[in-house]
Amino acid sequence: MKKLAFLAWIPLLIIENVSALEEINQIDMSGTIVRLISYLLGVCGAAYLAAGLWSRSEKGSQSWKYISVSMILFVFWNIIGTFSILLDVLTIRKSTSGIVISDEALNTYIIIVKMLDPVIAVIVFLILLFGLRKIIDAMRTKPWTVFCKEDEAEKSNE
C-alpha cells in the first residue's frame, strides 16, 4: 500500500519539476509541447487525408485532386509551424542549453519561416476554394461523375 501511495505522488512531482523548469528557462514548456503535438497531429491527419483524396480522384472526379493538393500544402504549413516553435525555443534557450548556432543563421531561419508561413496559408485556402467550386459544379451538372469516371459511367449507361 505504501508503494501505491508513493505512485500517487508521481504526477505531483512531475508538475513541480515542470513549473521549476518554466521558471528557469522563462518559457511555457507545457504550452509549447501541446502546440508541438497539435502541429504534428495536423501533419499526420492531413497527409493521410491527402493520400485518401488522391486515390479517390484517380477513380472518380478530378476535383478531389485540388483538395488533396490543398492538404499536401497544409502538411508543409504544419511543418513550418513546428519549425517556428522549435526556433522560438532555441532563441530563448540558446544561452542556457549550450547549443552552438550563430545569431545570423538563427535570424535567417526565423525570416524564412516568417515569410513562408502566411504565403503557404494563403495558397492552401485559395486551392481549397477552387476545389470546392469544382466539386459543387460537378454535383450540379453531372452528379454521377463525383464518385466515378465519366467514361465508365457512360459505358454502364449504354
Add this chain to the structure above:
Amino acid sequence: MNEEFFVILNTIASIIMIICTVLSFQLLVGISRELKGLKTMDVMWTNFIIMINLFILLGITKAVGSIGIIIFKGLQPVFEALLSVTLILFFVFAIQLSLSIEEITE
C-alpha cells in the same frame, strides 16, 4: 528584414484568408444543399462537411489571430490554444474522413 514588412505581409495574407474562408463556407452550404440526392454517401459527406468546417475555422482563427496579435500582444496565448484545439479536432475528423473514403473506394 524590417518588422513592418512582416506586419503588412501578415495583414494582407489574413485578409485574403478571411475572404477565401467565407467564400468556401458559402460553397460548403451549397454542397450540403445538393446532398439531398446522394443519401448512400451519408457518413462520408457528414465527415467531409465537418472536416471542411474545421479547416475553415482553423483558417479564420489563424487570420484573426495574426491581426489580433498585431493590435494586442496579450491575445497570443489564447489564439495559440484555439489553434491547437482546432488542429487536434481536425486530425480526428481527417482520419474519420479518410476511413470513410477508403470504404467507398473499396
